Amino acid sequence: MRLYYSSASPFAAKARMAARHCGIEIESIAVDTSAEPVELTSANPLGKIPVLVLDDGTSVYDSRVICDLFDRMSGNQLVPQELDAWRSVKTFEAAADGVGDALILTVYEVRYRPEEKRHQAWVDKQKRKADRGLAFLEDHIDEFSNEPTTAHFALAGLLGWMAFRFAGKIESERPKLAQWLKQFPESFPAYEELQPRAA
Numbered sequence: 123m124r125l126y127y128s129s130a131s132p133f134a135a136k137a138r139m140a141a142r143h144c145g146i147e148i149e150s151i152a153v154d155t156s157a158e159p160v161e162l163t164s165a166n167p168l169g170k171i172p173v174l175v176l177d178d179g180t181s182v183y184d185s186r187v188i189c190d191l192f193d194r195m196s197g198n199q200l201v202p203q204e205l206d207a208w209r210s211v212k213t214f215e216a217a218a219d220g221v222g223d224a225l226i227l228t229v230y231e232v233r234y235r236p237e238e239k240r241h242q243a244w245v246d247k248q249k250r251k252a253d254r255g256l257a258f259l260e261d262h263i264d265e266f267s268n269e270p271t272t273a274h275f276a277l278a279g280l281l282g283w284m285a286f287r288f289a290g291k292i293e294s295e296r297p298k299l300a301q302w303l304k305q306f307p308e309s310f311p312a313y314e315e316l317q318p319r320a321a
């Protein structure tokens with residue numbers, strides 16, 4: 123299986139960490155989404171990463187679906203099956219992914235729009251979404267289990283990405299999340315290798 127990714131992407135880091143946790147072999151192939159290469163857009167019409175291409179040529183996206191596939195392939199090593207635990211892991215995962223979605227839009231506003239066309243009220247709205255999501259995660263971080271789940275990999279991908287895109291924000295505003303990330307490699311040593319990195 124091939125996974126299209128970029129080294130900076132929080133969502134791709136999440137999927138790669140999940141594969142490693144499950145012992146699933148993937149070949150990671152770096153792509154530049156800005157260039158919209160045909161190998162990417164033919165695998166994912168949305169032109170986004172991560173996208174997983176299976177050995178039979180079919181593709182799977184986005185990071186949540188890829189992780190759900192890995193979970194099924196591995197006999198549920200990523201998501202607990204008991205109803206309350208399932209609900210809470212999937213909701214934490216959605217919150218972490220949603221913070222990433224909101225913050226990425228603010229990055230793209232600066233990266234892709236000329237200054238005179240930027241809309242600060244819209245950017246501020248995305249930031250409020252992210253701040254509420256981070257507050258929720260900070261409030262609930264004690265409920266995260268020691269055993270890694272998709273929620274752990276979504277959060278670790280997000281916080282690892284924020285460490286270079288929004289440097290200092292987590293440390294100054296969310297001390298419990300900062301502490302959680304510091305300790306995460308103790309339960310998942312491969313974080314050091316697979317964490318997002320500035321391209």
Ligand SMILES: N[C@@H](CCC(=O)N[C@@H](CS)C(=O)NCC(=O)O)C(=O)O
Nearest residue numbers: 131132133155170171172184185186
């Ligand atoms: N909900 C998606 C989000 C994926 C996403 O936004 N990926 C970014 C990179 S971190 C991307 O491909 N951006 C390129 C684009 O939007 O064209 C997921 O969980 O995989």
